[in-house]
Amino acid sequence: MPGLEDLYREIILDHYRSPRNRGELPVPPATKAEGFNPLCGDEVVLYLDVDPDSGTVRDVKIAGQGCSISQASTSMMSAAVKGKSVEETRRLIRAFKALMSIHESKLEGDGDGADLQADLEGVRLGDLEALQGVVKFPVRIKCATLAWNTLQQALEESGA
Numbered sequence: 409m410p411g412l413e414d415l416y417r418e419i420i421l422d423h424y425r426s427p428r429n430r431g432e433l434p435v436p437p438a439t440k441a442e443g444f445n446p447l448c449g450d451e452v453v454l455y456l457d458v459d460p461d462s463g464t465v466r467d468v469k470i471a472g473q474g475c476s477i478s479q480a481s482t483s484m485m486s487a488a489v490k491g492k493s494v495e496e497t498r499r500l501i502r503a504f505k506a507l508m509s510i511h512e513s514k515l516e517g518d519g520d521g522a523d524l525q526a527d528l529e530g531v532r533l534g535d536l537e538a539l540q541g542v543v544k545f546p547v548r549i550k551c552a553t554l555a556w557n558t559l560q561q562a563l564e565e566s567g568a
Protein backbone atom coordinates (compact mmCIF):
# COMPACT_ATOMS: atom_id res chain seq x y z
CA MET A 409 0.00 0.00 0.00
CA PRO A 410 1.46 3.33 -1.00
CA GLY A 411 2.34 5.71 1.81
CA LEU A 412 0.99 9.22 2.20
CA GLU A 413 4.15 10.72 0.73
CA ASP A 414 3.72 8.66 -2.44
CA LEU A 415 0.13 9.75 -2.70
CA TYR A 416 1.13 13.39 -2.28
CA ARG A 417 3.84 13.00 -4.92
CA GLU A 418 1.28 11.53 -7.32
CA ILE A 419 -1.12 14.44 -6.79
CA ILE A 420 1.65 16.98 -7.39
CA LEU A 421 2.88 15.17 -10.53
CA ASP A 422 -0.65 14.89 -11.86
CA HIS A 423 -1.19 18.66 -11.59
CA TYR A 424 2.24 19.33 -13.07
CA ARG A 425 1.68 17.03 -16.06
CA SER A 426 -1.95 18.03 -16.64
CA PRO A 427 -2.24 21.58 -15.34
CA ARG A 428 -5.82 22.75 -14.81
CA ASN A 429 -7.27 25.98 -16.14
CA ARG A 430 -4.45 26.94 -18.50
CA GLY A 431 -5.20 29.91 -20.74
CA GLU A 432 -6.14 33.56 -20.68
CA LEU A 433 -9.22 35.66 -20.00
CA PRO A 434 -10.18 39.01 -21.53
CA VAL A 435 -9.05 41.95 -19.36
CA PRO A 436 -11.38 43.53 -18.34
CA PRO A 437 -13.65 42.11 -17.00
CA ALA A 438 -10.93 39.79 -15.65
CA THR A 439 -7.98 41.08 -13.65
CA LYS A 440 -4.47 40.06 -14.62
CA ALA A 441 -1.73 39.64 -12.03
CA GLU A 442 1.82 38.42 -12.45
CA GLY A 443 4.08 36.82 -9.90
CA PHE A 444 7.75 35.99 -10.10
CA ASN A 445 9.97 33.98 -7.79
CA PRO A 446 13.55 35.06 -8.57
CA LEU A 447 14.99 32.34 -6.30
CA CYS A 448 13.85 29.67 -8.72
CA GLY A 449 12.77 31.52 -11.87
CA ASP A 450 9.08 30.58 -11.46
CA GLU A 451 6.56 32.76 -13.19
CA VAL A 452 2.79 32.86 -12.74
CA VAL A 453 0.37 34.86 -14.86
CA LEU A 454 -3.10 34.78 -13.36
CA TYR A 455 -6.40 35.89 -14.86
CA LEU A 456 -9.12 36.26 -12.27
CA ASP A 457 -12.74 36.93 -13.11
CA VAL A 458 -14.84 37.87 -10.08
CA ASP A 459 -18.58 38.28 -10.53
CA PRO A 460 -19.31 41.55 -8.70
CA ASP A 461 -22.99 40.66 -8.19
CA SER A 462 -22.53 37.34 -6.43
CA GLY A 463 -19.00 38.00 -5.14
CA THR A 464 -17.75 34.68 -6.46
CA VAL A 465 -14.75 33.67 -8.53
CA ARG A 466 -16.44 33.09 -11.87
CA ASP A 467 -13.34 31.92 -13.69
CA VAL A 468 -9.60 31.68 -13.33
CA LYS A 469 -6.96 31.02 -15.97
CA ILE A 470 -3.26 30.45 -15.62
CA ALA A 471 -0.22 31.07 -17.81
CA GLY A 472 3.49 31.13 -17.02
CA GLN A 473 6.14 28.55 -16.36
CA GLY A 474 8.38 27.24 -13.65
CA CYS A 475 9.40 24.26 -11.58
CA SER A 476 7.09 21.34 -10.81
CA ILE A 477 6.19 22.64 -7.34
CA SER A 478 5.23 26.11 -8.55
CA GLN A 479 3.23 24.80 -11.50
CA ALA A 480 1.46 22.12 -9.48
CA SER A 481 0.62 24.62 -6.75
CA THR A 482 -0.74 27.07 -9.35
CA SER A 483 -2.89 24.38 -10.94
CA MET A 484 -4.24 23.23 -7.57
CA MET A 485 -4.95 26.81 -6.55
CA SER A 486 -6.94 27.46 -9.74
CA ALA A 487 -9.02 24.32 -9.20
CA ALA A 488 -9.55 25.13 -5.52
CA VAL A 489 -10.83 28.70 -5.88
CA LYS A 490 -12.96 28.44 -9.03
CA GLY A 491 -16.60 28.92 -8.08
CA LYS A 492 -15.72 29.93 -4.50
CA SER A 493 -16.85 33.15 -2.90
CA VAL A 494 -14.26 35.89 -2.46
CA GLU A 495 -14.52 35.38 1.29
CA GLU A 496 -13.83 31.65 1.01
CA THR A 497 -10.97 32.40 -1.37
CA ARG A 498 -9.37 34.75 1.15
CA ARG A 499 -9.73 32.12 3.88
CA LEU A 500 -8.09 29.57 1.61
CA ILE A 501 -5.16 31.91 0.91
CA ARG A 502 -4.66 32.42 4.66
CA ALA A 503 -4.94 28.71 5.37
CA PHE A 504 -2.50 27.72 2.66
CA LYS A 505 0.07 30.26 3.82
CA ALA A 506 -0.42 29.02 7.38
CA LEU A 507 0.19 25.46 6.22
CA MET A 508 3.43 26.61 4.63
CA SER A 509 4.64 28.65 7.58
CA ILE A 510 3.62 26.52 10.56
CA HIS A 511 6.51 24.20 9.89
CA GLU A 512 8.80 27.09 9.08
CA SER A 513 8.09 28.76 12.41
CA LYS A 514 8.58 25.43 14.18
CA LEU A 515 11.95 25.08 12.47
CA GLU A 516 12.92 28.57 13.54
CA GLY A 517 11.63 27.88 17.02
CA ASP A 518 9.55 31.03 17.38
CA GLY A 519 6.10 30.51 18.83
CA ASP A 520 3.96 27.40 18.75
CA GLY A 521 2.07 28.33 15.60
CA ALA A 522 -1.19 28.90 17.49
CA ASP A 523 -2.21 31.91 15.34
CA LEU A 524 -1.45 29.93 12.22
CA GLN A 525 -3.43 27.00 13.53
CA ALA A 526 -6.40 29.36 13.89
CA ASP A 527 -6.11 30.28 10.20
CA LEU A 528 -6.36 26.60 9.31
CA GLU A 529 -9.37 26.00 11.52
CA GLY A 530 -12.40 24.83 9.57
CA VAL A 531 -10.78 25.22 6.14
CA ARG A 532 -10.85 22.20 3.84
CA LEU A 533 -7.58 22.13 1.93
CA GLY A 534 -8.17 18.84 0.11
CA ASP A 535 -5.49 18.14 -2.48
CA LEU A 536 -3.59 21.21 -1.38
CA GLU A 537 -2.39 19.26 1.63
CA ALA A 538 -0.20 17.36 -0.80
CA LEU A 539 2.06 20.40 -0.87
CA GLN A 540 2.81 20.34 2.84
CA GLY A 541 5.78 18.06 2.17
CA VAL A 542 7.41 21.08 0.52
CA VAL A 543 8.06 22.71 3.88
CA LYS A 544 10.83 20.20 4.48
CA PHE A 545 12.69 22.07 1.74
CA PRO A 546 12.50 25.72 2.86
CA VAL A 547 13.95 27.00 -0.41
CA ARG A 548 10.91 25.56 -2.23
CA ILE A 549 8.28 27.19 -0.02
CA LYS A 550 8.34 30.31 -2.19
CA CYS A 551 7.69 28.08 -5.22
CA ALA A 552 4.53 26.80 -3.53
CA THR A 553 3.26 30.14 -2.22
CA LEU A 554 3.89 32.12 -5.43
CA ALA A 555 0.49 31.28 -6.94
CA TRP A 556 -1.27 32.28 -3.73
CA ASN A 557 0.53 35.60 -3.39
CA THR A 558 -0.34 36.31 -7.03
CA LEU A 559 -3.97 35.40 -6.34
CA GLN A 560 -4.06 37.78 -3.38
CA GLN A 561 -2.64 40.52 -5.59
CA ALA A 562 -5.29 39.85 -8.27
CA LEU A 563 -8.07 39.96 -5.65
CA GLU A 564 -6.85 43.32 -4.39
CA GLU A 565 -6.52 44.74 -7.90
CA SER A 566 -9.98 43.50 -8.84
CA GLY A 567 -11.39 45.48 -5.90
CA ALA A 568 -13.34 42.41 -4.80
Ligand code: ZN
Pocket residue numbers: 445448449450474475476477478551
Ligand atom coordinates in the same frame (compact mmCIF):
# COMPACT_ATOMS: atom_id res chain seq x y z
ZN1 ZN B 1 10.31 26.82 -8.12
